[in-house]
Amino acid sequence: MTYYIGTSGWSYNHWIKRFYPEKLDKNEWLSFYSRYFNTVEINMSFYRFPSPAMLRVWYKKTPKDFKFTLKANRL
Numbered sequence: 590m591t592y593y594i595g596t597s598g599w600s601y602n603h604w605i606k607r608f609y610p611e612k613l614d615k616n617e618w619l620s621f622y623s624r625y626f627n628t629v630e631i632n633m634s635f636y637r638f639p640s641p642a643m644l645r646v647w648y649k650k651t652p653k654d655f656k657f658t659l660k661a662n663r664l
Contacts, residue, residue, distance in 0.1 A: 593627050593628035593656050594626055594628065595626040595627065595628035595629045595630065596626065596629060596630070597629075597630040598631070598632045599614065599618055599619055599622040599629055600615070600618060604607075607608055608622075609621060619650045619651065620650045620651070621652065623651040623652060623655050626654065626656065627655055627656065628656040628657070628658060629650075629655075629657060629658070630657075630658045630659075630660060631657055631659045644657075
């Protein structure tokens with residue numbers, strides 16, 4: 590059985606020095622995050638769905654078995 594552990598999002602400035610190294614470029618945050626967690630919830634999908642181009646970038650920055658979950662939109 591595989592367990593997936595992650596957080597709701599990864600782009601938080603207050604994580605600098607607490608989780609992300611101080612000098613790590615923001616464009617590398619997802620790659621760094623995916624070394625420690627194997628899933629993440631995408632918050633923005635609640636308000637607007639990520640573009641296909643954005644999804645491809647995220648996919649390329651994470652391991653093949655990494656899982657993205659999307660928060661459902663309000664009806």
